[in-house]
Amino acid sequence: MSTKIFKHIQSTAVPLPIENIDTDQIIPARFLKATTRDGFGNNLFRDWRFDENDNPKQEFVLNNPTYAGKVLVAGKNFGCGSSREHAAWALSDYGFDAVVSSFFADIFKGNALNNGLLPVQVSDDFLAKIFDELYSDKDAQIEIDLEQQVIRISNTGDEEAFEINAYKKACLTNGYDDIDYILSNKALVEEFESKR
Amino acid sequence: MGNTLFDKIWDAHVVSSKEGFPDILYIDTHFIHEVTSPQAFDGLRKRGLPVLRPQQTVATADHNVPTWDQHLPIKEELSRYQVDMLTKNCAEFGVELYGLGHPYQGIVHVIGPELGITRPGGTYVCGDSHTSTHGAFGAIAFGIGTSQVEQVMATQCLLQSRPKRMKIEVNGKLQNGVGAKDIILYIISKTTAAGGTGYAVEYAGDTIRSLSMEGRMTICNMSIEMGARCGLIAPDDTTIEYVQGREFAPKGEDWDKAVAYWNTLYSDDDAQFDSVLNFNAEDIEPMITYGTNPGMGIGVTQHVPVTADVDPTEQKSYANSLAYMGVHDDESLIGKPIDYVFIGSCTNSRIEDLREVATFFKGRHKADHVTVWVVPGSKQVQEQAIAEGLDKVFEAAGFPLREPGCSACLGMNEDKIPAGKYCVSTSNRNFEGRQGPNSRTILASPLTAAAAAVTGKITDIRELLAEGELVG
Numbered sequence: 001m002s003t004k005i006f007k008h009i010q011s012t013a014v015p016l017p018i019e020n021i022d023t024d025q026i027i028p029a030r031f032l033k034a035t036t037r038d039g040f041g042n043n044l045f046r047d048w049r050f051d052e053n054d055n056p057k058q059e060f061v062l063n064n065p066t067y068a069g070k071v072l073v074a075g076k077n078f079g080c081g082s083s084r085e086h087a088a089w090a091l092s093d094y095g096f097d098a099v100v101s102s103f104f105a106d107i108f109k110g111n112a113l114n115n116g117l118l119p120v121q122v123s124d125d126f127l128a129k130i131f132d133e134l135y136s137d138k139d140a141q142i143e144i145d146l147e148q149q150v151i152r153i154s155n156t157g158d159e160e161a162f163e164i165n166a167y168k169k170a171c172l173t174n175g176y177d178d179i180d181y182i183l184s185n186k187a188l189v190e191e192f193e194s195k196r
Numbered sequence: 197m198g199n200t201l202f203d204k205i206w207d208a209h210v211v212s213s214k215e216g217f218p219d220i221l222y223i224d225t226h227f228i229h230e231v232t233s234p235q236a237f238d239g240l241r242k243r244g245l246p247v248l249r250p251q252q253t254v255a256t257a258d259h260n261v262p263t264w265d266q267h268l269p270i271k272e273e274l275s276r277y278q279v280d281m282l283t284k285n286c287a288e289f290g291v292e293l294y295g296l297g298h299p300y301q302g303i304v305h306v307i308g309p310e311l312g313i314t315r316p317g318g319t320y321v322c323g324d325s326h327t328s329t330h331g332a333f334g335a336i337a338f339g340i341g342t343s344q345v346e347q348v349m350a351t352q353c354l355l356q357s358r359p360k361r362m363k364i365e366v367n368g369k370l371q372n373g374v375g376a377k378d379i380i381l382y383i384i385s386k387t388t389a390a391g392g393t394g395y396a397v398e399y400a401g402d403t404i405r406s407l408s409m410e411g412r413m414t415i416c417n418m419s420i421e422m423g424a425r426c427g428l429i430a431p432d433d434t435t436i437e438y439v440q441g442r443e444f445a446p447k448g449e450d451w452d453k454a455v456a457y458w459n460t461l462y463s464d465d466d467a468q469f470d471s472v473l474n475f476n477a478e479d480i481e482p483m484i485t486y487g488t489n490p491g492m493g494i495g496v497t498q499h500v501p502v503t504a505d506v507d508p509t510e511q512k513s514y515a516n517s518l519a520y521m522g523v524h525d526d527e528s529l530i531g532k533p534i535d536y537v538f539i540g541s542c543t544n545s546r547i548e549d550l551r552e553v554a555t556f557f558k559g560r561h562k563a564d565h566v567t568v569w570v571v572p573g574s575k576q577v578q579e580q581a582i583a584e585g586l587d588k589v590f591e592a593a594g595f596p597l598r599e600p601g602c603s604a605c606l607g608m609n610e611d612k613i614p615a616g617k618y619c620v621s622t623s624n625r626n627f628e629g630r631q632g633p634n635s636r637t638i639l640a641s642p643l644t645a646a647a648a649a650v651t652g653k654i655t656d657i658r659e660l661l662a663e664g665e666l667v668g
C-alpha cells in the first residue's frame with residue numbers, strides 16, 4: 001500500500017506566525033466524528049477561520065486572498081497536543097504539502113510523515129527570514145528539496161539544510177509505508193512472540 | 197554502565213533493530229476507542245488484513261458518549277454513528293469491546309489500569325495522546341496516530357525510534373492541599389509545553405514515591421503536555437499492591453513470576469540520562485493555569501506574568517492568549533468569578549479523586565451561579581462511588597454524579613462550556629476551544645476545582661482547609 005510519492009515542492013506560502021499551535025486549533029474535537037479520512041480541510045483552523053455563525057473571519061490568514069500555496073509557515077512547537085491524525089489530514093486535505101516551523105511536536109511530526117505531509121524544521125533565524133520575505137513579497141516562492149534535504153527562499157537564495165529520518169525519507173520518496181515494512185519482517189515478529 | 201528503566205523495558209520488546217531504521221517494537225496491549233479507530237479498520241479492510249492479535253486489543257467507547265441517560269440511544273447522530281461503527285468493527289475483527297452499558301466501560305486510560313491490563317514492564321499504545329498515563333506502572337505507553345493504530349492492528353508492532361531519556365526528580369514534603377496534579381502543572385510550568393519533546397521522562401524522588409497509583413497516573417498522564425513521548429515511574433510495593441487481584445492481573449504462579457520480574461524494573465544507580473531536572477516539593481503551591489497551553493501555569497497566589505517579560509518572539513501569541521482568557525498582565529486570579537467546574541477526565545476521574553472532593557464537599561454547597569459536572573472515569577468508578585455514598589454527598593452539595601466518559605475534557609458530547617465562560621477543570625488541556633468554542637479553561641487539581649465550585653471564584657484551597665482536615 002503506498003502513500004503519496006514526494007520529492008520536491010516549489011510554491012508560494014501562507015504565514016501563520018503563532019507559537020504552540022495545538023491540534024485542537026488545527027482541527028477542533030467536534031469535527032472528529034467522521035469515519036473516513038476525507039473532508040477535514042473544510043474545518044482546518046475552524047475557530048480561527050469562522051465565527052459562531054460560520055462567517056469567515058476576514059483577519060485570519062486563510063481568508064486573506066493575498067496568501068495561498070502549498071506550504072504553511074508557522075511559529076514554533078507546531079502540532080502540540082492531541083495525537084489526532086485528523087490534524088495532518090486536515091492540513092493535507094486543505095492543500096498543504098509541507099509545514100515549516102522551528103519546532104514540531106513529536107506525535108504530529110510522525111502523523112504528518114505517515115500522510116505525505118512534510119514537516120520541515122528550520123532554525124529560528126531561518127523561520128524569521130521566511131516570515132520577513134513573505135511579508136515583503138506575498139508571491140515569494142519557497143522551495144523544498146526532499147532529496148537534498150534543503151529548503152530555499154527563491155527570491156533571496158537563502159537556504160538551510162533540514163533533517164529527516166532516513167527511513168522516513170525513503171518511505172516518502174518511494175511511496176511505501178510502515179505496515180509494508182513491518183509485514184516484510186513478519187517472521188521476526190512471530191519468532192519474538194514464540195520466545196516469550 | 198547501568199540501564200535506565202525505560203531502556204530495560206524497550207530492549208525487552210525490540211523485535212528488530214537495524215541501523216538507519218526505527219526499531220520494530222512489540223506491543224503488549226493496544227487500546228482502541230471510537231474516534232481514532234474507524235479509519236484504521238477501514239485501512240485493514242483495504243489491505244485485506246485481519247487484526248493480528250485481537251486478544252491483545254481492548255476497545256471501549258468513551259470520547260463521544262453522553263454522561264447522562266447512557267441507557268438511552270445516543271441522541272447526537274454523528275456520535276451515535278461513530279459508536280455504532282466501533283461496535284460493528286469490533287464484531288467483524290473479533291475485538292473485545294467494553295461498550296456503553298458494559299460494566300467495564302470507561303475512559304480508556306482509566307479502565308486499562310483498573311482492570312489489571314496495564315502492568316509493570318509492558319508496552320501499551322492507544323490512538324490518544326494521554327496513553328502516557330499507563331507509564332505510572334513502570335511501563336512504556338505511547339499515544340499514536342490513526343496510521344499507527346492501523347499498523348499495530350495489522351502487526352502488533354510499532355515502528356519507533358528510541359527517544360532520549362530524561363529524569364525528573366521531586367523530593368520533599370508537599371504542603372497541605374497540594375497534590376499530584378499540582379506537581380505536574382508545576383513541572384510543566386517550568387519545562388514549558390515543549391520542554392519534554394523527544395524524551396521519555398522518568399519521574400523519581402521521594403515525593404513521587406509517596407504518591408498513590410492514582411496520583412502517579414495523574415503525573416504520567418500529563419507528560420505529553422510538556423511534549424514528552426511518554427512518562428514512567430519505577431514500580432514498587434504501591435504498584436504491585438494496586439495490580440494484585442485485579443480482573444486481568446496474573447494469578448498464582450504467574451503472579452509470583454511477574455512480581456519477580458517487576459522487581460528488576462528500575463533505573464540502575466549509574467544509568468545515564470540525557471537530561472535531569474530536580475524540583476522541591478516545598479516550592480509547589482496549588483496550581484492554576486491562566487493561558488491557553490498547559491505550560492502557562494502559576495501558583496494560585498502568584499500573578500499572571502507580564503507580556504513584556506516574555507521572550508520577544510512569543511509576545512504576540514502570549515498577548516493573544518491572555519486576551520482569549522480575559523486576563524491581563526500581573527493580574528492575581530484569586531477571587532476571579534468562574535462559571536463551571538469540571539471534575540473528570542483521564543487525569544482526575546478515579547475513585548481517589550472522587551473520594552477526595554467528596555470529603556471536601558461534605559457539609560458544603562456549590563455556589564448558586566456555578567454549574568458543576570462530576571464525571572467518573574469508568575463504570576466501575578461510578579459503581580464504587582455509589583457504593584460509598586459519594587453520589588449522595590454530591591447531591592447534597594447541589595449537583596449529581598454523572599455517568600462515565602471523556603465529557604467536557606474535549607467537548608465531543610453535549611458537555612460543552614459556552615463561549616466566554618470560565619471553567620475550572622481537572623482535565624489536562626486548556627487549549628482555545630478545547631471545552632467548547634471560545635470556552636475558557638483554567639486547569640487545576642480536584643481540590644482547587646472543588647473549592648472554586650463552593651466559593652464561585654478562584655480560591656486558594658489552603659485557606660478553606662481547616663488545619664489537618666485534608667491532605668491533598
Ligand code: SF4
Nearest residue numbers: 326541542602605606
Ligand atoms: S479524558 Fe480527555 S484526555 Fe483523556 S482520553 Fe478522554 S479526551 Fe483524551
